[in-house]
Amino acid sequence: MKRAWTILVFALLLGFVFAACAAPAAPSAPGEAAPAAQVRDFITWYQYDEKNEDPASDERVGNQYLRDTIPQFNEAFAGKWRWVNQPKAWDRMTAELVAAVQAGGDVPDLFEMGSSGLTELYKNGALQDLREWASAQSWYADMDPNALQACTGPDGGLYCIPIAERPHLVYVWKDRFPEGFPTRPEGYLAAGERLKAEGLYAMTFFGSTDFNGNGATRAVFMAFASFGGGYDDGQGNMLLNRPENVAAVEFLRTMVQSGYVPEIAFAGGFQEEEAFKDASAGSFPTGLFGYRYVNPLTAPNGTKYSKGNEEDMLDAIAAGDVILRPFPAPEGKTPGCNNEVTGFGIPVGAKNPEAAHDYINWIMSPEQNADWVLRPGAGFPALLTTRASEQFQTPFYRQAGEVVAASACRPWHGSLERRPEALRLIMGAVYRLIKEDPSLDIATELQRAQDEYNAGG
Amino acid sequence: MQRTEIRRKPRNRFRNLLPFWLILPTVVVILAIQVYPAFYTVWLSLHQRQPRGWDYVGVDNFQRLFRMGVFGESVGHTIVFLIGYTTLTLVLGFIIALLLNRKLKLSGLYITVLFVPWIIADIIVGIVFRLLVVPDYGLLSGILQNPAIFPPNGISVLTASRPPSWFGGFPFPPAPAMIYLIMASAWRALPFITLLLLAAMQTVSNEIIESSRMDGANGWQVVRHILIPLMLPTLVVALFSLTLGGMNGVGMVFSLTGGGPGTSTEVLSYLLYVLGWSQLEFGRAAALALLIAVVNWALILATLRITRVEERSH
CATH class of the missing domain: 1.10.3720.10 (MetI-like)
Known part of the structure; x- marks a missing residue:
């Protein structure tokens, strides 16, 4: 009898364990008909969340875009695909995908990505080469070759499909520079001195080492490139210690040490934006997409742009309070800027790559392409015919187009493959030189960062 | 007498093994979430990821760490x-x-x-x-x-x-x-x-x-x-x-x-x-x-x- 009880208890325990471990049944909404057997889920990872309806969310534009287009896609592919989006944090998506691929876990059919993260995904074997498929599509010939190049891996494979290009430029409060935004670094310094006397700042920028040195993709690269420098030698090696870069660091150091940049520029967490929002800083070099996050705004003349969304910056530009300009460059040099590509990758192990193909072709259609570029893309279209469309003739896009035409924009990483490591080393060195210890020798510090990267291969 | 002993044997074996069966789930969980990851960490520390898979690099990861x-x-x-x-x-x-x-x-x-x-x-x-x-x-x-x-x-x-x-x-x-x-x-x-x-x-x-x-x-x-x-x-x-x-x-x-x-x-x-x-x-x-x-x-x-x-x- 005792034995029977023991066996019974043991069996019950096992039952509980198995019940707890068993996969839960998929919940179905009451009254919802079971989907047809042939309809398969098309899983995407976006940094946006269609279920987040918070109007104050930083990602409201992308969230709304998904809310609008998921039903459209499902209608266009009724009976074939059902789009299921799984939102991911923008600065964790790459790591999560790599972990999922390497662990053999569930991966999405389509992954929203930027060209900056391409080499890490490539090195970790997380993305499929799409060259063969893409080159057979009708839109391929219409692609900006630079955008395709940004999606090309070290082995020549095409690891992402570019949809939008995001150049960097300078947002400027026009009234803070009554004689026009300077085109030369000396003019920028002179404006800094004048503004300082008024208790204001010439520039705010991402000056901290936060987000793994992401600041090195923004104003710091604009300064380096505008002085004729850059981060690599074109052969995969870091090349920091060169006269152009030293001059760029000297310029940034003077801006910071002279008090032309607010302290909040170094606080991290994108808090440098605050100084532009209240116009205490006259200019803000950052990505074109920055307009979406920098709001509400108060112009130097007191005008408030306070919808609290991306329209504030667009309104300020339309009203002429904010203008877009290239980064100042020394005599004989062309303003430089970073240009990254955003688009889609298809992970290794995706269950429905055909769904991703259908989706990409759908996004490339004239009805969808401009919408994607304008909303989640926040850049210029990689498809050349879309660039000519009416949506890209607004004051914002016209000015941005002029800035890009006057600049030499290129991906910050050049031929560098270990991009996160490079970012961290570069931004660490620049931060030490311009903020932490301005007495350090610039060439020596740049050489040190360069040597550490090049020794790491 | 002999038949009784034979009958008792399986019962004794069951009793002797019962503690083992009772702690088995815990042992399995510990193996899965602690011991396996620990060994996997050691394995990872000796490898480096390349597009085609993992390369054995010996103590190179440690050396690179110390060089940072x-x-x-x-x-x-x-x-x-x-x-x-x-x-x-x-x-x-x-x-x-x-x-x-x-x-x-x-x-x-x-x-x-x-x-x-x-x-x-x-x-x-x-x-x-x-x-x-x-x-x-x-x-x-x-x-x-x-x-x-x-x-x-x-x-x-x-x-x-x-x-x-x-x-x-x-x-x-x-x-x-x-x-x-x-x-x-x-x-x-x-x-x-x-x-x-x-x-x-x-x-x-x-x-x-x-x-x-x-x-x-x-x-x-x-x-x-x-x-x-x-x-x-x-x-x-x-x-x-x-x-x-x-x-x-x-x-x-x-x-x-x-x-x-x-x-x-x-x-x-x-x-x-x-x-x-x-x-x-x-x-x-x-x-x-x-x-x-x-x-x-x-x-x-x-x-x-x-x-x-x-x-x-x-």
Whole structure:
């Protein structure tokens, strides 16, 4: 009898364990008909969340875009695909995908990505080469070759499909520079001195080492490139210690040490934006997409742009309070800027790559392409015919187009493959030189960062 | 007789094996979530990822780790953080426990209020503490950055450079951000440590304390010669908990300082996070994780050893 009880208890325990471990049944909404057997889920990872309806969310534009287009896609592919989006944090998506691929876990059919993260995904074997498929599509010939190049891996494979290009430029409060935004670094310094006397700042920028040195993709690269420098030698090696870069660091150091940049520029967490929002800083070099996050705004003349969304910056530009300009460059040099590509990758192990193909072709259609570029893309279209469309003739896009035409924009990483490591080393060195210890020798510090990267291969 | 023995044998075997079957699920879980990841970490630390798969690289990941300029700095920051964090938390926890042990009016309310920081996630504590001191815009920045209050230029906690080091490359005195990080971490850990010490304090017999007072012992002597020795096992547990939590915790650093300004609050656990999740260098991250595990073990063994010596001497 005792034995029977023991066996019974043991069996019950096992039952509980198995019940707890068993996969839960998929919940179905009451009254919802079971989907047809042939309809398969098309899983995407976006940094946006269609279920987040918070109007104050930083990602409201992308969230709304998904809310609008998921039903459209499902209608266009009724009976074939059902789009299921799984939102991911923008600065964790790459790591999560790599972990999922390497662990053999569930991966999405389509992954929203930027060209900056391409080499890490490539090195970790997380993305499929799409060259063969893409080159057979009708839109391929219409692609900006630079955008395709940004999606090309070290082995020549095409690891992402570019949809939008995001150049960097300078947002400027026009009234803070009554004689026009300077085109030369000396003019920028002179404006800094004048503004300082008024208790204001010439520039705010991402000056901290936060987000793994992401600041090195923004104003710091604009300064380096505008002085004729850059981060690599074109052969995969870091090349920091060169006269152009030293001059760029000297310029940034003077801006910071002279008090032309607010302290909040170094606080991290994108808090440098605050100084532009209240116009205490006259200019803000950052990505074109920055307009979406920098709001509400108060112009130097007191005008408030306070919808609290991306329209504030667009309104300020339309009203002429904010203008877009290239980064100042020394005599004989062309303003430089970073240009990254955003688009889609298809992970290794995706269950429905055909769904991703259908989706990409759908996004490339004239009805969808401009919408994607304008909303989640926040850049210029990689498809050349879309660039000519009416949506890209607004004051914002016209000015941005002029800035890009006057600049030499290129991906910050050049031929560098270990991009996160490079970012961290570069931004660490620049931060030490311009903020932490301005007495350090610039060439020596740049050489040190360069040597550490090049020794790491 | 023989038939009875034969019948008993399976029953005995079942009884003998029953403990094994009962602990089997636990063993399986421990193997799956602790032993396997530990071995996998060792394997990872000896490999490097390439597009075609994993390459065996021997100790290259360790060598690259030691070549990183920030590695040595992180070791220094970790030491400074751990000493500051454990000392501040234990001292404050002990003082608050002493006060609460006096059977004050509303002491239940004080304990409840005191417990609030413990129930807030460290990442939230970091964000709140950060918002207080954001340069120019933070709630306290008007006070902190006021040169009249903090001459000559005021203090910008999140962006102030570290002062010149007193000991070569060792990061002491720490940057204001490191001091603030220690304060925020201590604030969060304080309730648990206080309650732990209060519970231990309440087990010390009042008779011993009263008789020592009758013998002329002052307050400090009671603490030094009675309370601390009698509470030593609890103090060691508190020290363990704080040291291991401080060594491995990353949430507060992540949300409060992001390792900055520059690298001045970059501790080893944060470097591990950066290597693994920002740089996707799983091999090097695994190498660092192993080093941290070894240090953890060394700390535990050293503390146990010290405690045993102390206990014997008392």
